[in-house]
Amino acid sequence: MQRTVFFISDGTAITTETLGHSLLTQFPNVAFSQIRIPFVDSPEKAAETVSRINQACEENDAAAIVFLSIIDDDTRAVFYRSKGVILDLFADFIDTLEFALGVAPQATVGQAHGVADEARYEDRIEATNYALSHDDGISLSYENSDLILVGISRTGKTPTCLYMALHFGVKAANYPLTGHDLESQRLPEQLRRNKHKIVGLMIDADRLAQIRETRKPGSRYASMKQCHWEVDAAESLLRSAGIATVHTTHSSIEEIASRVLAHLGMQREMY
């Protein structure tokens, strides 16, 4: 069975698609063909989109699934005349919120990812620049960092730092544990001074070897022996230094980021 799924929004449709994905994963046996349509902000654009929905319904000989985030009532209404099944991420919830808060909503289109607040936009950019200039041990000056990820190569430090910068405005540095650190079982002074900001990333040796193998096939770096040694040495170094760790094996970047922030007790609002 083939079903077409539409993610439609007056904004970027990114929130819509993200929520849609998490719902669709509950139906692993259905083959979904997915189409994201952002910036549908007028009844005219809605009408064009409805044509595509109806066409998909005919081609699949089954109703298309339509995840909808449209604020304007007139634009939204157009979709209710389509042949698709509508999952409206706004209408019901806005009604519930209006009732609970006792105030009327103020329809503003596409605010989910708009620059409502330019200061916050600049925070994200600044945090991203920070992550880039403190990636991979480039700079060991951690005075302005919110947190520091340490770990051996290929534990997910860089993407996690960039993700936290982009989505939480967190200034995250990262430091790769070197052979010297692992052998001496001692962290550089700049890190020891900032222990309270550090979270260690750990990974299973088997998974590590697999990841490194795709990067440098047949290398000593990717060998099971080397990976086991590094993982064991990192574990004992971080334990004796009293640094909390997060395991990254089988975790997504979002999960790692979420666990790191929880570990440090950081309640940052998302961008």
Added chain:
Amino acid sequence: MQRTVFFISDGTAITTETLGHSLLTQFPNVAFSQIRIPFVDSPEKAAETVSRINQACEENDAAAIVFLSIIDDDTRAVFYRSKGVILDLFADFIDTLEFALGVAPQATVGQAHGVADEARYEDRIEATNYALSHDDGISLSYENSDLILVGISRTGKTPTCLYMALHFGVKAANYPLTGHDLESQRLPEQLRRNKHKIVGLMIDADRLAQIRETRKPGSRYASMKQCHWEVDAAESLLRSAGIATVHTTHSSIEEIASRVLAHLGMQREMY
């Protein structure tokens, strides 16, 4: 009026918070205090969380707003005994989907941002590495790039490339237009050869000067005269080269990314 809002999930709660934010922006006159609680995956953890919700209700002397994404029925049920107003992002939609698809859902916890597919995880990481090694004109070899952003300094190229890498697995390079490019009104050969992959980022000169001023106060780089000259020269260069542009003034990173992908007709599924 102060209201406490909870974003609660059995996964990272990132999707939950993102959707919650977009709904709350419709009520700009209410002061929300926001709390994200991830990884609530048992009735015991749910009970602890309900205590926090009830406490917030008492402190605010008003019902807390609870955005909920919990798949397990027993865990979810605990929240319906709280004093908060529940906005359940799963229950209703899953029922609608089950009905529309004619198959039962398979409850799997926290799949929204899990590593369902390790190959896709590696795509994200690889794309992130690509963005880093092709940032800011570091490398002009674009054979393997999916797209190239060009623009003058501070138009949002780097964060947009990193965002697209992390969320769409897109290999995005970026190239900063140099004084030489702008004066000669000619792009480097490596770019001209890859014209079909390029999108230009443009910005208003006033906004550009404001952004540059916070970075390098009082500099020639941040002066209105310099910003106007660069913006005009970039516009004419890109126009004569036949390169489509996206305006980044007052746009979020998500909006820029979304418009760039739409421009190139790329239908990438989100991670």
